[in-house]
Amino acid sequence: MGELRARLGGHLHLLRAQARSQMSYRVSFAIDLVSNVGATALDVLTVFVLYGVSSVIGGFRLGESLVMVGIAQCGFTLADLAVGNIERIRLYVRTGLMDAVLIRPLGPLGQLLAMDLPLRKLSRVLLAIVVLVVALAHAGIDWTPARVLLAIAAPIGGAVFFGAIFVGTASVAFWWIESGELGNAFTYGGRDFTSYPVTVFDGWFRSLFAYGLGFAFVAYQPTLALLGRPDPLGLPAWAGWAAPLVCLPVAFAAALIWRTGIRHYRSTGS
Amino acid sequence: MTVIEARALSKAFTVSVKKGRFRRERRQTAAVDGVDLRIDRGETVGYIGPNGAGKSTTLKMMTGVLMPSGGEVTVCGLVPVKQRIRLALRIGVVFGQRSQLWWDLPLRESFALLRHIYRVPTADHAARLLRCRAMLELDEFLDTPVRQLSLGQRMRGELTAALLHGPEVLFLDEPTIGLDVVSKQAVRAFLTELGAAGDTTVMLTTHDLADIERLCRRLVIIDHGRVVHDGTLEALHARYNSRRRVVVDLDEPPPAPLTLTGATLDATELDGRRLTFGLTTGTAADVVVQVARSAAVRDISVLEPDIEDVIAKLYKNT
Known part of the structure; x- marks a missing residue:
């Protein structure tokens, strides 16, 4: 326990140092903070535009859809804040910065994340939370203690889920240094997928993303349970309640890929 | 340990x-x-x-x-x-x-x-x-x-x-x-x-x-x-037979070619007024004494074996 506390302490000190470094560039920080809201706001607006064309999409109304958007955005922006910078692992592997990380007595993942604390992304998380709260208040949910719990658990589970996707796909850089934008298909693609009712998609694409990779359990299934609607695709009601737990096996898989990746790390040059 | x-x-x-x-x-x-x-x-x-x-x-x-x-x-x-x-x-x-x-x-x-x-x-x-x-x-x-x-x-x-x-x-x-x-x-x-x-x-x-x-x-x-x-560095020199060298500057070239005991003549420069000897068994002093018998010595310097040369040799051999 003391060991763990000491290591956490080390990471905290790294984070604080990072915050101090960022504050030495104050103006650019303020600009970043504002411009970061843009992306999330645009995602939410897209949903409004779509519902301007048709009042029911995939069997869901705007108010119901916005709950999914809220959960998906909360999960994604939280994950992006915490571990989104892992995308930069490509840079760290290519420049050999990874060497310096591996000779310190701390876990490499925590160090890499602490190396670039994206405080500027905080503004997006706040916006996502506002969207979720407003959507929940207007969706006509029959509130019970269990639903309150689910409304809190779903975005957290989503955050863990997306975080795992970020780490898992970024680990590819250990095998292919120039892995490019491959990971984005699953991270940003997954976020867009989860923002809409699964019923919108069909065929193998739906099977793969929704159930194979588990994206249906991030926002879609919990929203059904919150609204008290049966699943038009036939999954039982408890699937919605258990959905936040899906993040655990995904996180486990990501941890495994990461660990294997570290052992495959081939430091470049001298 | x-x-x-x-x-x-x-x-x-x-x-x-x-x-x-x-x-x-x-x-x-x-x-x-x-x-x-x-x-x-x-x-x-x-x-x-x-x-x-x-x-x-x-x-x-x-x-x-x-x-x-x-x-x-x-x-x-x-x-x-x-x-x-x-x-x-x-x-x-x-x-x-x-x-x-x-x-x-x-x-x-x-x-x-x-x-x-x-x-x-x-x-x-x-x-x-x-x-x-x-x-x-x-x-x-x-x-x-x-x-x-x-x-x-x-x-x-x-x-x-x-x-x-x-x-x-x-x-x-x-x-x-x-x-x-x-x-x-x-x-x-x-x-x-x-x-x-x-x-x-x-x-x-x-x-x-x-x-x-x-x-x-x-x-x-x-x-x-x-x-x-x-x-050790010495072991490396021994293995590659690299020797200390003595450079002797003379006022005039020696009248007859020099043969010394304990050293070999490796180079002759400046029309025979600068001689470089590689030490085999002798010391730098032996060389100077022997040279001074047949010619007037103006200056001497002793060169340690050059590690760069040895290592360059080593890289080439492998």
């Missing part, structure tokens, strides 16, 4: 080579190819070899950065990759081309941060920092952000950073690369003292052979991933 032990240590990389427009051939190259090494506590070992010989790769396997693809290695009794974090607390590493410091923070803050990361007791940390500050003359740039330091200043900072947790083993990968003469001397003097204290084991790679002559009793030379020499 053995601190570093490698047995048949190897690292192979897969490289793909372009063959034609689309075809690529995957090929295995051995960066390190069966290195056996035992280093005892307190030794200072120079690990040298031409570019691409596998020096850095060896060091990276010993520090837990790279997973060996064959053989075994233990450092302080630990298996580097497997027990990476425990090992990290007991070793110090300076990769000349990579920084361990925080770019945007003053040096002083980087050091404070390292104290927390390595969980060093405050008093120990302060004592070690004080010693480094004095020996490496850090005081004038302790409050400068690392990004504004000169290379020599940064390297002195890196060395300090690697030593603040009192490591048992110090790995230095080209610690003097790109440094000016003054910084080089500061770094060398510091390492000499560290080596003299005798409780830190130092393994350093370098291309600067003056580093080796100043710092290392033991020399391990590696080429194409294999150890081609492991021993």
